[in-house]
Amino acid sequence: MHDHSRGKANGVERLYLDFDSFFATAEQHFNPALRGLPVGVVPLDSPNTGCIAISKEAKALGLKSNASIKDARAAVPDMIFVVARHDVYVRLHDRILEVINSCLPVSHVRSIDELVCTLLPSEAAQGVQLAKRIKQELSRNFSDVLTCSIGMAPTELLAKIGAEMNKPDGFSLITAAELPAKLNHLPLQKLPGISTGIQQRLENCGIKDFEALWRIAPKQARAIWGNVEGERFWNGLHGYHSERPATKKRMFGHSRMLPPDWRNKEQVASCARQLCFSAARRLRRTEFVATKLTLGFRGGGYRSASGSRKDDLRWHQELCVAPSRDDRTFQKALAEGLMTATRQRTFKPRSVSVMLHGLLDPKEMTCDLFDLETSNVNPPKSTSERRRWEQVSNVLDRLRSEFGPEAISLGPKATVPGGYLGAKIAFGRIPERADFNSAPVPDEATHFCSF
DSSP: OOOGGOOOOOSSSSEEEEEHHHHHHHHHHHOOOOOOOOEESSSOOOOOOOOOOHHHHHHTTTTTTTTTTTHHHHHHHHHHEEOOOOHHHHHHHHHHHHHHHHHHHOOOEEEEEEEEEEHHHHHTHHHHHHHHHHHHHHHHOOOTHHHHHHHEEEEEEHEEEEEEEOOSEEEEEEGGGGGGGGTTTTOGGTTTTHHHHHHHHHOOOOOOOOSHHHHOOHHHHHHHHHHHHHHHHHHTTTTOOOOOOOOOOOOOEEEOOOOOOGGGGHHHHHHHHHHHHHHHHHHHSSSOOOEEEEEEEESSSSETTTTTTTEESSEEEEEEEEEEHHHHHHHHHHHHHHHHHHBBOOOOOOOOEEEEESSOGGGGGOOOOTOOOOTTTTOOOOHHHHHHHHHHHHHHHHHHHHOOSSOOOOOOOOOOTTTTTOOOOOOTOOOOGGGGOOOOOTOOOOOOOOO
């Protein structure tokens, strides 16, 4: 049943733009020799990794974006592999936003290759022409290979569904009057917001297709999802806007896949230290302090307290620290975690991660009875030491900013597999220029894999 008290659904008010195979088409844009060819973008120059993006040509041959190098080679023998260049993609993203803003103001950037625009009635009335103009401007300022798919609809969810309906280089306009008929053909797993777990919950309730999903009530959606996201999904699907509360930053963390020659105690520790430095630098560009550090590994062996060896796909340890922003505090906690890890593991992990969390705003912190800092009381030694190391960390940050990321380091300099320390692009997070740990990579300097 429907909640008719909500009135009529809104008109066409949102435009959703989703670039097609963005990393791969970016490489084809910068290197014309790759255009028209099956291209796979990988995180590092190693035959033991997998694709993080593949070109439209590779997808047309049936390959999936997350295919391993081995599977990709077997399916597409002439596949070309290039190493991801995250700083290049971020610079391209920034220039793309300038071009799109010249056509239509961008309301929200959802990821490196997805964005949302709010439409005025006059803009919605020329939907087809507006989408065509955006595509033409992108082609004129960049190249024909850098294509996008555009959806227009009453809500962001419906516009995103529209953008994904006719990929690549597609356009869909969905009006309230066309619902639900226009979407009845879509399988549930093709809808944004329907994860494998949510799909299973829906099926457990007898909801196995779009028509059945459309007929549920908003409160039933909330019960199936187990939270308010279900009702937000219902609203978006039926053409009603549902504003999301602003998200709060909860952690600063980085992870890294490790090639086989990095899966030893020394190299893993070196990589973890560099990831920790990068997370701390990001933390210091905010007003927060962190009170926890979590070190994690995936893959490798595990030896239990009884001495028996087990297959362990995941391991992590959370370490508490005093509210801090300095490198030394976090590195000391990390060293403790690494020591614990080496005692418990055969230490051949496939990946390592470091996360700073338990974030606090110093302005909202209450004083610890045993850590008082007033004009009449000298700060305890631990607090004053942290303050000195925070000043050191700030100086190092300024020197790196002024003279380049390689100018100075705390402890021995080290590289990490794949480069781009702490600056990998993730869904919903676009790195800042200051996140990159090396000199800018030229746009045209494609890094072809050696295998």
